[in-house]
Amino acid sequence: MRISEKPGAGVVQSVDRALALLEALAESDGGARLSDVARDLGLPVSTVHRLLTTMQMRGFAHHEPHSGRWVIGHRAFSVGETFAHHANLVGPARPILRALRDMTRETANLGVLESEEAVTIAQAESREIKRAIAPPGGRVPILNSGMGKAIIATWPDEAIRNLVERQGLRPMTSRSLGSLEEVMEEISRVRDMGYAVDNEEFVSGMRCVAAVVWSANGEPVAAISVSGLAARVTVARVPEFAGSVVQKAAELSKAISGAA
Amino acid sequence: MRISEKPGAGVVQSVDRALALLEALAESDGGARLSDVARDLGLPVSTVHRLLTTMQMRGFAHHEPHSGRWVIGHRAFSVGETFAHHANLVGPARPILRALRDMTRETANLGVLESEEAVTIAQAESREIKRAIAPPGGRVPILNSGMGKAIIATWPDEAIRNLVERQGLRPMTSRSLGSLEEVMEEISRVRDMGYAVDNEEFVSGMRCVAAVVWSANGEPVAAISVSGLAARVTVARVPEFAGSVVQKAAELSKAISGAA
DNA sequence: TGCCCTTTTTCCACATCGTGGAAAAGACAA
DNA sequence: TTGTCTTTTCCACGATGTGGAAAAAGGGCA
Structure with missing residues (x-):
């Protein structure tokens, strides 16, 4: 899932990327590694890393200590729940x-x-x-x-x-x-x-x-x-x-x- | 829920704000209006508006056409689901x-x-x-x-x-x-x-x-x-x-x- | 143990990108 | 209509995100 699409007008690039990142994590079964998602999205690792840590601080992404993989965080879950x-x-x-x-x-x-x-x-x-x-x-x-x-x-x-x-x-x-x-x-x-x-x-x-x-x-x-x-x-x-x-x-x- | 906390180092401000925004929408029962969330978060309306439309494009936020209220989007739901x-x-x-x-x-x-x-x-x-x-x-x-x-x-x-x-x-x-x-x-x-x-x-x-x-x-x-x-x-x-x-x-x- | 390779994390100078004030456009009510 | 509210658009400024590159941390393998 490349992030190919050019950031439409009036859209915040970093936020757009962060959301794409969340979707990528959601798709990957069992979590994804930093460098893999970075490659998939076509973004520099450092950028992806920064986005991930930001989302981690709010609990939307979670870094599995053992496997070192990134997965969807509990906050994303509880927020999504309220959709229902x-x-x-x-x-x-x-x-x-x-x-x-x-x-x-x-x-x-x-x-x-x-x-x-x-x-x-x-x-x-x-x-x-x-x-x-x-x-x-x-x-x-x-x-x-x-x-x-x-x-x-x-x-x-x-x-x-x-x-x-x-x-x-x-x-x-x-x-x-x-x-x-x-x-x-x-x-x-x-x-x-x-x-x-x-x-x-x-x-x-x-x-x-x-x-x-x-x-x-x-x-x-x-x-x-x-x-x-x-x-x-x-x-x-x-x-x-x-x-x-x-x-x-x-x-x-x-x-x-x-x-x- | 003020966004008071200063954006810790190495954190992307706009993303952090966007996530806070999602949480605010999740908390508000039955959706929130633009100006209200803006006030709650202590951010300018224009900024919040930009963040919301960005999230809307990815389906993480949804703008109820009738009530004009913003609610959590279906994408946030489906992404959150995969938490488990x-x-x-x-x-x-x-x-x-x-x-x-x-x-x-x-x-x-x-x-x-x-x-x-x-x-x-x-x-x-x-x-x-x-x-x-x-x-x-x-x-x-x-x-x-x-x-x-x-x-x-x-x-x-x-x-x-x-x-x-x-x-x-x-x-x-x-x-x-x-x-x-x-x-x-x-x-x-x-x-x-x-x-x-x-x-x-x-x-x-x-x-x-x-x-x-x-x-x-x-x-x-x-x-x-x-x-x-x-x-x-x-x-x-x-x-x-x-x-x-x-x-x-x-x-x-x-x-x-x-x-x- | 030490070495090599891969992946993650930190750093920093540059200019892109997000920001927010202000104005315009709607939306209602009276 | 006019007034008051909210949402949406615009734009110049500079703070903020960016990504290359270097440093650190793992992880095999001999």
């Missing part, structure tokens, strides 16, 4: 949310759990009715939300009971879940169907259908939902909406795992 | 860690030794308490860590003495091991029990129970642990946790031996 958090969810999700909005004509949402609440992190608003359960950034109790229920339905029963015990239930409308039994029944319904419904449990007059989104490493990281006025998102049409939501949730799961 | 030639460990470990997390409700960890420190390479976070001893990529001195002790307990005494002599002890809390005698006693305890306990020896208030994972050819390659607040992971419950940890460690050992 939800910042990168939003990007791929947007076109999917828009498609979902256009299929259903209702508002499409993407949400995650954060400190035990469901948080909407992206949204494609209905073109017809500008009213959402929660605006982007808005928080809803997990058990009063379709997205929340879709996510925790993947948890073991024990964890769910625990959650209920820890934070209690907050019935906000007459239809909100009011007891642990109701919660467990509802959860088993969600598991059977493969999607969750918020049936006017947070705001009356608003209904919502949600499905879970899986990360590459098998964690339920988010949920996608469609929400709208109960008068339009009728009980009868829920299965229809659910089909679209489940499909799009699967699409997003795939998108965030596939992209490398 | 232990990759073949991490894959099989994930479902096992999740199961362990669900059995215990505490955070489950997988770690290896690297250049004489214990490094966490995978984790299933507790759903209830988001606080870990070390995040993925985090390093802990071997003798202040349950995982570290579990692994070196398989070494001959001579090698352990040698390690202690070479790197000394770093008592980080009042309970940390403080002398070679204490270490050897502790190690023999670990051997008797078949698991290691970090009893607030690295961070006070955090306790951890660990067991070793064996490779197909009988090398102690890793350790699995459960860690949590000392108030929840009480001394009385340690044997209970240990049962789960030992079981899961054995399961992983088997999984990585059976699989090619």
